Amino acid sequence: MPNLRIRSLRTRIALTFTALLLVVQLLGYFAARETITHAARLNTDTQLQQAEKVFNQIVQSHRDQLSQAAAVVAADFGFREAVATRNQGTIVSALRNSGDRIKADLVMLLDLDTRTVADTRISEENGALFPYPDLIAQARRTGSASNIIQLDGRLYELVVVPVKAPVTIGWVAMGFEIDSRFISLLTSTMSLDVSFLGKAVGGGWAVLASSLPQGSAAALIGPASQDGLVYGQAIRLSVGEAEYGARAVMLHSGDNAVQAILQRSVADAAAPFLRIQAALLVLSLIGLVVSVVVSLLIARGVTRPVALLTGFARSIGEGSNPPPLAMTREDEIGALAHTFNDMRVALDERERRISGLAYQDGLTGLPNRALFRDRLDQAIATTAASGASLAVMVMDLDRFKYVNDTLGHTIGDQLLVEVGQRLHAALGQQPATVARLGGDEFAVLLMNGDEGEALASARHLLALLERPMLLDGQVVDVGASVGIVCCPLHGDDADTLMRRADIAMYAAKRSGSGCLLYDTRHDTQTPERLSLMGELRHAVEHDDLTVYYQPKMDLATGQVNHVEALVRWDHATRGFVAPDRFIPFAEQTGYIKAITRWVARRVIAQTAEWRSRGIELQCSINVSARDLLGTELPDFFAATLKEFGVGPSSICVEITESAVMEDPAHALSTLEKLHGMGLRLSIDDFGTGYSSLAYLKRMPVDEIKIDKSFVMSMTQERDDEVIVRSTIDLGHNMGLKVVAEGVENDAILERLRESGCDMAQGYLLSRPLPAAKLEEWLLAWRAKAADTPA
Amino acid sequence: MKNQVSLRLAMFAAGLCTAAAHAASLPVQAVNPRGQPLANAVVYAVPVNGKAPAVESGKKAIIDQIDREFVPLVSVIQTGTAVSFPNKDDVEHAVYSFSPPKRFEIKLYSGVPARPVVFDKPGMVTLGCNIHDSMVAYVMIVDTPWFAKTDKSGRATIENLPAGSYRIVAWHPQQRDPNALTTQTADVPPGNANAAALKFSLPAETN
Numbered sequence: 001m002p003n004l005r006i007r008s009l010r011t012r013i014a015l016t017f018t019a020l021l022l023v024v025q026l027l028g029y030f031a032a033r034e035t036i037t038h039a040a041r042l043n044t045d046t047q048l049q050q051a052e053k054v055f056n057q058i059v060q061s062h063r064d065q066l067s068q069a070a071a072v073v074a075a076d077f078g079f080r081e082a083v084a085t086r087n088q089g090t091i092v093s094a095l096r097n098s099g100d101r102i103k104a105d106l107v108m109l110l111d112l113d114t115r116t117v118a119d120t121r122i123s124e125e126n127g128a129l130f131p132y133p134d135l136i137a138q139a140r141r142t143g144s145a146s147n148i149i150q151l152d153g154r155l156y157e158l159v160v161v162p163v164k165a166p167v168t169i170g171w172v173a174m175g176f177e178i179d180s181r182f183i184s185l186l187t188s189t190m191s192l193d194v195s196f197l198g199k200a201v202g203g204g205w206a207v208l209a210s211s212l213p214q215g216s217a218a219a220l221i222g223p224a225s226q227d228g229l230v231y232g233q234a235i236r237l238s239v240g241e242a243e244y245g246a247r248a249v250m251l252h253s254g255d256n257a258v259q260a261i262l263q264r265s266v267a268d269a270a271a272p273f274l275r276i277q278a279a280l281l282v283l284s285l286i287g288l289v290v291s292v293v294v295s296l297l298i299a300r301g302v303t304r305p306v307a308l309l310t311g312f313a314r315s316i317g318e319g320s321n322p323p324p325l326a327m328t329r330e331d332e333i334g335a336l337a338h339t340f341n342d343m344r345v346a347l348d349e350r351e352r353r354i355s356g357l358a359y360q361d362g363l364t365g366l367p368n369r370a371l372f373r374d375r376l377d378q379a380i381a382t383t384a385a386s387g388a389s390l391a392v393m394v395m396d397l398d399r400f401k402y403v404n405d406t407l408g409h410t411i412g413d414q415l416l417v418e419v420g421q422r423l424h425a426a427l428g429q430q431p432a433t434v435a436r437l438g439g440d441e442f443a444v445l446l447m448n449g450d451e452g453e454a455l456a457s458a459r460h461l462l463a464l465l466e467r468p469m470l471l472d473g474q475v476v477d478v479g480a481s482v483g484i485v486c487c488p489l490h491g492d493d494a495d496t497l498m499r500r501a502d503i504a505m506y507a508a509k510r511s512g513s514g515c516l517l518y519d520t521r522h523d524t525q526t527p528e529r530l531s532l533m534g535e536l537r538h539a540v541e542h543d544d545l546t547v548y549y550q551p552k553m554d555l556a557t558g559q560v561n562h563v564e565a566l567v568r569w570d571h572a573t574r575g576f577v578a579p580d581r582f583i584p585f586a587e588q589t590g591y592i593k594a595i596t597r598w599v600a601r602r603v604i605a606q607t608a609e610w611r612s613r614g615i616e617l618q619c620s621i622n623v624s625a626r627d628l629l630g631t632e633l634p635d636f637f638a639a640t641l642k643e644f645g646v647g648p649s650s651i652c653v654e655i656t657e658s659a660v661m662e663d664p665a666h667a668l669s670t671l672e673k674l675h676g677m678g679l680r681l682s683i684d685d686f687g688t689g690y691s692s693l694a695y696l697k698r699m700p701v702d703e704i705k706i707d708k709s710f711v712m713s714m715t716q717e718r719d720d721e722v723i724v725r726s727t728i729d730l731g732h733n734m735g736l737k738v739v740a741e742g743v744e745n746d747a748i749l750e751r752l753r754e755s756g757c758d759m760a761q762g763y764l765l766s767r768p769l770p771a772a773k774l775e776e777w778l779l780a781w782r783a784k785a786a787d788t789p790a
Numbered sequence: 791m792k793n794q795v796s797l798r799l800a801m802f803a804a805g806l807c808t809a810a811a812h813a814a815s816l817p818v819q820a821v822n823p824r825g826q827p828l829a830n831a832v833v834y835a836v837p838v839n840g841k842a843p844a845v846e847s848g849k850k851a852i853i854d855q856i857d858r859e860f861v862p863l864v865s866v867i868q869t870g871t872a873v874s875f876p877n878k879d880d881v882e883h884a885v886y887s888f889s890p891p892k893r894f895e896i897k898l899y900s901g902v903p904a905r906p907v908v909f910d911k912p913g914m915v916t917l918g919c920n921i922h923d924s925m926v927a928y929v930m931i932v933d934t935p936w937f938a939k940t941d942k943s944g945r946a947t948i949e950n951l952p953a954g955s956y957r958i959v960a961w962h963p964q965q966r967d968p969n970a971l972t973t974q975t976a977d978v979p980p981g982n983a984n985a986a987a988l989k990f991s992l993p994a995e996t997n
Contacts, residue, residue, distance in 0.1 A: 075923065077886075080888060081888065083888075084888030112968075163917060164918075164923065165887075165889075165918060166916065166917075166918030166919075166923055166924075166925065166926045167916050167926055169888070169916075370997055607794065641858075
């Protein structure tokens with residue numbers, strides 16, 4: 001919790017302010033305290049210095065006053081007369097009387113020898129020597145003398161004046177006891193403490209009078225006795241805990257010494273300042289409280305809107321759509337709030353645009369793949385709940401690439417838009433979604449459709465699409481292949497449905513049947529695709545593929561000098577894998593190039609080996625569209641032929657029409673190079689594609705192979721025979737050899753021979769055979785030929 | 791001390807005058823310890839054997855008050871002499887003495903007081919004025935008619951001394967002990983021959 005509190009901006013602001021203020025105030029407080037104490041000491045010292053002067057003045061003035069009073073008394077005629085009587089009683093009473101007049105506490109009469117004649121303290125004459133002869137000496141010089149002295153442990157201001165008649169006949173000493181009144185006069189005048197210390201004869205110091213309490217005054221005896229005090233300078237005394245500044249004034253030295261100690265408590269001197277400081281402290285505390293409150297308020301003023309903004313930003317972040325902030329402040333926070341509001345509007349706008357981009361195909365305006373998936377998911381859920389069914393069609397335009405390449409991308413784009421519009425228009429009334437999945441691939445989601453309805457719809461759509469399109473003044477024919485799946489019949493999740501629709505679509509494209517409903521047979525390869533790919537790679541790298549050779553018979557001579565090399569895969573665990581299960585797949589992935597090279601190398605090596613054994617065979621090698629699109633194929637052939645020492649005329653390269661048509665420019669260029677090297681070229685599956693005769697004319701081929709679909713049925717179908725005959729004529733007219741594939745019986749063979757076909761290939765002669773078997777077959781064939789001359 | 795020879799002595803008694811035919815003079819000098827002459831020193835002679843003649847009756851002396859001073863400052867008189875205190879100032883004076891040989895007080899007065907004061911005991915009397923503390927006068931009362939007072943040069947002569955032995959006493963008002971008397975003895979030879987001069991050194995700091 002404390003962590004959280006310190007993290008709060010508000011608390012931090014308040015804390016910072018308060019801590020700063022506190023530090024400043026504490027520093028100020030201690031600095032002031034130190035200064036005050038220092039100043040108090042100095043002040044005390046100065047005060048004491050002044051006080052010593054004042055003290056001396058007061059004592060002097062007191063002394064002058066008393067001296068004058070004493071002088072007046074001593075000059076009184078009656079007094080002198082009484083003194084002159086020499087009568088002890090009279091004299092003592094006169095002394096007392098005079099003393100009373102000026103409030104003296106003791107009066108003594110001394111003769112010229114300074115012996116006591118009379119003393120008001122005692123009645124009888126004792127003739128004792130006056131203990132302060134220095135006073136008499138001074139009085140003799142100056143007319144009067146006075147000092148603070150001690151007598152019998154009491155403190156007196158003692159004034160000595162002469163008694164004159166009119167010459168000096170004796171001395172009067174008058175003592176005024178220094179009592180609490182005088183002390184308090186001194187204290188109040190100087191505002192400090194005064195103590196008088198007296199030294200007993202041969203003894204230590206004792207306190208005679210003091211403004212201090214008795215105990216405190218006694219504490220002065222220590223410093224006075226031990227060290228002796230320095231006179232005329234500041235002294236520092238400690239009485240108990242209290243510190244005092246002090247000055248000592250020696251009033252009377254000698255055996256009966258008397259000194260005064262003026263002292264002032266440093267604490268007292270500091271007191272007024274400390275009172276001010278205390279007041280300041282109170283003010284500071286009030287200021288502190290006020291500053292805490294104010295900084296909390298300020299912090300609240302900052303953090304509350306910040307918290308509001310934070311909440312606003314968070315709810316935007318969470319995707320909810322909070323109402324605009326209503327903040328009318330004109331400060332930075334207000335500006336921030338305004339910016340937040342703008343940001344929210346801009347975010348909304350952008351989100352709309354992004355979701356548009358995310359779910360819509362920019363070109364056709366149709367839903368894209370992602371939206372189609374969403375709708376499909378929803379539709380599946382609805383279907384599952386209602387028990388109804390739905391259908392998904394995936395369609396791929398045929399020959400779109402050809403249109404794109406020949407007529408340009410603009411036309412291609414227009415074509416796609418037109419297709420989209422046609423599909424959309426066709427399905428306008430039905431509960432259906434048309435989407436462009438990408439490229440030339442479209443999809444249709446049909447709600448509540450079973451297989452029959454779906455097939456009907458697909459055919460309808462295909463019919464619509466096959467209508468010629470007028471694009472930019474050009475008439476374009478377009479077809480499509482459609483794969484159809486139904487839910488729940490073919491799957492109950494979008495992935496499966498889409499994948500199977502794809503498979504059906506490819507099957508349709510391969511078969512050229514326009515539209516196909518998904519069938520598990522289409523899907524044989526699919527679950528194994530990935531492992532198949534790995535195994536295919538393994539097979540190529542470990543020479544697990546095998547090349548079979550199918551012979552081609554020269555119809556004119558009956559000799560077999562040509563074979564077609566066909567790749568076969570005898571898998572260790574799967575057994576025999578049909579070429580149509582891995583070749584189209586290899587073509588899709590591009591791995592076909594590796595297979596082509598493997599086969600070509602094998603075939604060239606075999607050709608070289610056969611030749612070395614006197615077997616002269618021209619081998620045909622199938623090359624895919626992908627091989628043609630690359631530029632390295634001619635170099636590969638050149639290098640491999642050279643490696644095995646095989647002449648290029650021993651090798652024939654077979655290509656399909658469609659392979660050339662995918663990218664005629666590239667294909668033609670590659671073919672030109674191969675032809676230039678001396679290789680023979682052959683067009684496979686002639687008649688099934690859409691090859692233009694113009695291209696055929698330009699292609700540097702040596703032969704054409706009539707597709708087996710025409711050949712096989714030529715004895716039954718009149719049309720097919722016409723096609724075969726026409727093709728043979730066409731080929732011969734263009735200077736090409738013509739090979740017929742799919743020769744399965746003698747009737748076909750005879751018909752072909754009649755038509756002038758150059759070579760025949762098919763089961764009638766032989767299935768494709770491994771090299772060794774082919775050799776055996778050739779021996780057998782030649783033996784048979786020798787037996788039955790043609 | 792300006793009119794230092796203002797002491798006016800009355801005429802000596804007839805007996806003395808007779809004896810005068812056989813009398814001698816004794817010169818005396820007074821100095822302070824530093825040898826400086828002391829004026830106003832009192833010297834008088836007391837016979838070692840026998841008794842000095844009593845004072846003539848009606849013997850008088852005068853001490854004036856002029857310019858707030860007693861004049862003369864120092865007087866020597868024989869016991870029984872009456873002293874008059876004429877006030878010659880235009881302010882009043884009040885003359886007093888607290889000295890044991892003669893204590894008296896003349897209240898404030900102008901002119902000449904009605905009655906002179908008779909000093910009937912020997913000794914030293916200090917006179918003052920009650921309202922002028924600075925006024926002081928010394929009167930030495932002696933039991934002998936043979937006395938003198940030194941002049942500025944510190945010299946004095948005791949006249950008419952009959953032959954015989956004398957104690958010669960000297961005193962000075964400013965000496966440290968006002969009661970101390972300094973004594974020497976002197977023999978006055980018969981005939982008119984003068985006695986040998988005496989010199990007194992008195993412990994007084996001023997002249």
